[in-house]
Amino acid sequence: DDPTLEQKFDAASAKPPPVRDAVEPSPTRNLLWGDLHIHTALSYDAFTMGVRGTPNDAYTYMKGGTIEHALGYPIRASRPLDFGAVTDHAEYLGVPRHLANGGGEELSDLREAIGSGSAMRATWHFFRVVSSQMASRELREETFGVPGLEKVSLAAWREIVDAAERHNDPGRFTSFVAYEWSSMPNERNLHRNVVYESMAVPDYPFSSRDSDNPEDLWAELDRQRASGMNALAIPHNGNVSDGRMWESNTFAGKPLTAAYAEARSRNEPIAEIFQIKGTSET
Secondary structure, eight states: OOGGGGOOOOTTTOOOOOOOOOOOOOTTOOOOOEEEEEOOTTSHHHHHTTOOOOHHHHHHHHTTOOEEOTTSOEEOOSSOOSEEEEOOBSTTTTHHHHHHTTOHHHHHHHHHHHHTTOHHHHHHHHHHHHHHHTSSHHHHHHHHOOTTOHHHHHHHHHHHHHHHHHHOBTTTBEEEEEEEEOOOGGGOOOOEEEEESSSOOOSSOOOTTTOSOHHHHHHHHHHHHHTTOOEEEEEOOGGGTTTGGGOSBOTTSOBOOHHHHHHHHHHOSOOOOEETTEETTO
16 A cells, blocks of 8 residues: 555645745846646546646645645645646536536545555556546547536636736746647647736637637637737647647648748747657657
8 A cells, every 4th residue: 555645634734835036037048947737627637537636736836835635645846846837628627527526436446546556456547537538539528518518617717817827926936827729630639738928818718629720729829919818839749649740731631831830830939849648759
């Protein structure tokens, strides 16, 4: 058994983020460390896999504070970050948490799998959950695409925006309003993390349920930029795109054009290189 699971989180004694000196601007620039891909209980995959932390929890953790793991024990980062963003999936935002109303059964199963100390049982739990709720677009729509819950997603987006605004501390920690656009044509990953420059953000993100074509995402970001909502999109986890993240044709299979290249460069000036799930240029 894992002794970590026996520790109990105590909110009254949980350490807050440490007080940090402000970093002054440098003419030669500063090296800063952050994370632009963090999910909370508002994401359909994270919630289903056991995550119960809120955007507020995520920022507290990024800034070096102690928070409660979903299985009840305290966790704390070894060092605070300089910047970060909650990038929950725009698709079905907040819906699984709303439908589960707590989701105790999933946590019980997860605790049992992890507490067994068996990598096989933990892996089996993962694949069982994925195959039953997230294995295909049709299954995700059937499981989470419940009509009439638009207010749930709007409230979840507002929770994300409010948390970013609350935790932004210029010179010490910079928070960005962000989300993940989660296109999966034929289960090939074309995800982008969309990060806004300021608190000027849309009422709700443009999601892959609006369009799974990256060119439509860029066009929408161009429209938002013209309205004062400056953002960039970061290609994410391209190693599971089966080559489609960097293919030599448009999404519709037509030859690339100068306009296409300009739109992509304008909206995607950088790309994710590596994360825990793989090296993105593979």
